[in-house]
Amino acid sequence: ASMREERIEKTKTVCTYCGVGCTFDVWTKDRKVLKVEPQQDSPANGISTCIKGKFGWDYVNSEERLTKPLIRQDDSFVEVEWDEALDYVASRFTEIKKDKGADALGFISSSKATNEESYVMQKLARQVIGTNNVDNCSRYCQSPATKGLFRTVGHGGDSGSIDDIAEAEMVITIGSNTAESHPVLASRIKRSQKLFGQKLYVFDLRKHEMGQRADKFYQPKSGTDLVWLSAVTKYIIDQGWENRAFIEKWVNDFDVYRESLNKFTLEYAEELTGIPQDELKSIAKQIVSVDKVAICWAMGVTQHQLGSDTSTAISNLLLVTGNYMRNGTGAYPLRGHNNVQGCSDFGSMPNFFPGYDKVADDAVRKRYENAWGVEIPAEPGKDNHEMIEAIHAGELHSLYVLGEDTGVVDANINYVRAAFEQLDFFVVQDLFLTKTAQYADVILPAVPSLEKEGTFTNTERRIQRLYKALDPVGDSRPDWEIIMELAGRLDYEWGYDSPSDIMDEAASLAPLFAGVSYGRLTDYNSLQWPVAADGTDTPLLYVEGFPFDDKKARLYPLEFDLRYETDDEYDLHVNNGRVLEHFHEGNMTYKSKAISSKMPNAFIEISPELAEERGVREGAEIKLISHAGEVTGLVHVTDRVSGKEVYLPLNDNGKTAVNFLTDNNVDKDTNTPAYKEIAVRMEVLKTK
Numbered sequence: 001a002s003m004r005e006e007r008i009e010k011t012k013t014v015c016t017y018c019g020v021g022c023t024f025d026v027w028t029k030d031r032k033v034l035k036v037e038p039q040q041d042s043p044a045n046g047i048s049t050c051i052k053g054k055f056g057w058d059y060v061n062s063e064e065r066l067t068k069p070l071i072r073q074d075d076s077f078v079e080v081e082w083d084e085a086l087d088y089v090a091s092r093f094t095e096i097k098k099d100k101g102a103d104a105l106g107f108i109s110s111s112k113a114t115n116e117e118s119y120v121m122q123k124l125a126r127q128v129i130g131t132n133n134v135d136n137c138s139r140y141c142q143s144p145a146t147k148g149l150f151r152t153v154g155h156g157g158d159s160g161s162i163d164d165i166a167e168a169e170m171v172i173t174i175g176s177n178t179a180e181s182h183p184v185l186a187s188r189i190k191r192s193q194k195l196f197g198q199k200l201y202v203f204d205l206r207k208h209e210m211g212q213r214a215d216k217f218y219q220p221k222s223g224t225d226l227v228w229l230s231a232v233t234k235y236i237i238d239q240g241w242e243n244r245a246f247i248e249k250w251v252n253d254f255d256v257y258r259e260s261l262n263k264f265t266l267e268y269a270e271e272l273t274g275i276p277q278d279e280l281k282s283i284a285k286q287i288v289s290v291d292k293v294a295i296c297w298a299m300g301v302t303q304h305q306l307g308s309d310t311s312t313a314i315s316n317l318l319l320v321t322g323n324y325m326r327n328g329t330g331a332y333p334l335r336g337h338n339n340v341q342g343c344s345d346f347g348s349m350p351n352f353f354p355g356y357d358k359v360a361d362d363a364v365r366k367r368y369e370n371a372w373g374v375e376i377p378a379e380p381g382k383d384n385h386e387m388i389e390a391i392h393a394g395e396l397h398s399l400y401v402l403g404e405d406t407g408v409v410d411a412n413i414n415y416v417r418a419a420f421e422q423l424d425f426f427v428v429q430d431l432f433l434t435k436t437a438q439y440a441d442v443i444l445p446a447v448p449s450l451e452k453e454g455t456f457t458n459t460e461r462r463i464q465r466l467y468k469a470l471d472p473v474g475d476s477r478p479d480w481e482i483i484m485e486l487a488g489r490l491d492y493e494w495g496y497d498s499p500s501d502i503m504d505e506a507a508s509l510a511p512l513f514a515g516v517s518y519g520r521l522t523d524y525n526s527l528q529w530p531v532a533a534d535g536t537d538t539p540l541l542y543v544e545g546f547p548f549d550d551k552k553a554r555l556y557p558l559e560f561d562l563r564y565e566t567d568d569e570y571d572l573h574v575n576n577g578r579v580l581e582h583f584h585e586g587n588m589t590y591k592s593k594a595i596s597s598k599m600p601n602a603f604i605e606i607s608p609e610l611a612e613e614r615g616v617r618e619g620a621e622i623k624l625i626s627h628a629g630e631v632t633g634l635v636h637v638t639d640r641v642s643g644k645e646v647y648l649p650l651n652d653n654g655k656t657a658v659n660f661l662t663d664n665n666v667d668k669d670t671n672t673p674a675y676k677e678i679a680v681r682m683e684v685l686k687t688k
């Protein structure tokens, strides 16, 4: 090979842009990403990728990458060496802990970072500082789904693999814009529809691509999914269509649950959801007429005050119809960030150690205390939402945020940014000078996935390795290394040589990952948790019952008692979500020229009816005002939304950032912000 060819390298990596977890070889020459090449043996995606996975990599060479640690001096930042930055952080953490106690410090981990990085972040909080105040951004999205599944079937993860969704005879998606948020997974559904007539039923406020492709598309009123789900389940039981054999063998609490359904009549459901009674009957009939049903859901379900309960209603329906424990069936909360599953799995949660072992459980705590040589508080710590509240209450004085633009993606960001201003000491670790980082006292430059090793866990609980394709830019360093250095300065020498050592430690402490090791994860090999000590993994999560003492799942009675509505003044409902081109708030994808040129700005989607009523046209400039704040943006008139439904993509960190509008309402069980429950009024600035 010539010198020229020799410099071209091929490295296996895992996409960072959604929970599907596509893997591929990335071809690089020096720092240039030449192309991305998926492999036949990529478990989640085969030879497919979407636009983000294929073209979204030039952000790693963005001029705006942070290359040096920064320390605030008055209103600006000065570059310093690592020693100075880390010594400063260590000394401030020590002071605050000494003056105000360990619980005066909080830690927010990143669902974009690796499993190993989530593990060391919670270890820093629990072992080195001595607090359980550690959380991650699954609090903003998936906690309600996890809660709903924990209550009913015992594990919080997807019941099977993406292959199972493809194999189902009927797929129901609820509150999921699958074609744009999980493109490669959506293409599996589209294929199954064509290949063997898989039935696709889509429930959403907005008629996106999957809504258009669906065999049946329904637009229930915002926040009422729990009602139609419960009504359909009740109707199935009333007709005697429930799966008796399955329920008798594998399910508890049927009678109590059945009783609780009394109020969910078809009339009641029609009135609340807007879905006609005949349609509800035909949905029920369709579900029981096939053998394998899989239900996928996303933020349209979880980001409501009843997000956990609605997720529970999904699981109840699956249990009553026997749609668990077999291939092609089950519950599939579609994870948004590439590692939102793994970040929670590996313990960056206030109430759980790695593998969902409870902090409050004495035996579990002992295991970690023995391994780490410290005492760990028995009380669960504060979640993201509670940390922000605690700052306002003067109880939390220091925050360390890793890879999360909290000041853009949390709800009610005026309130969140006001909290940042009150902190005594604020550390942000990121690739760029994000909106959040601008409030920091110290900014530590981290590296993106292409510049480090580690593992991510995708939506199907699949742990996959990424290899280092490029060297870090400037002085930036992988998150795990930075956290380890900091622990060292706080008198805890961890001595990991590589992320593989971290995984070994996690596997030795968390039974869920007992058999996980880098040796078993080479190249395109992967493992779906739980992984037994001998390395046997679990593609289908429930095989012989459910993880309760009696192996039986639980039906969980529900109320529909938290209703959110618009009123005469705040008369429009704002929904929000992703667009195909961008990842989340866009901090990475806006730095990719290939992508941002295709979708430069966010926009406000309104219906043709509303446009006519308010006298605005395509491109008009409007202001939306909620009880919490306001945004301005340009109008896009489309029949994807109808009536007084308005849609705002969340890829904007400027004046159209949706979280100026969201307020402090949360899911009652998990504190996940009710991002989807916003009432606004509209002011027209320019009709165009």
Ligand code: SF4
Residues within 6 Å of the ligand: 015, 016, 017, 018, 019, 020, 021, 022, 045, 048, 049, 050, 051, 052, 053, 054, 182, 183, 184, 185
């Ligand atoms: Fe990446 Fe998701 Fe697209 Fe796959 S579907 S390439 S994981 S963004």
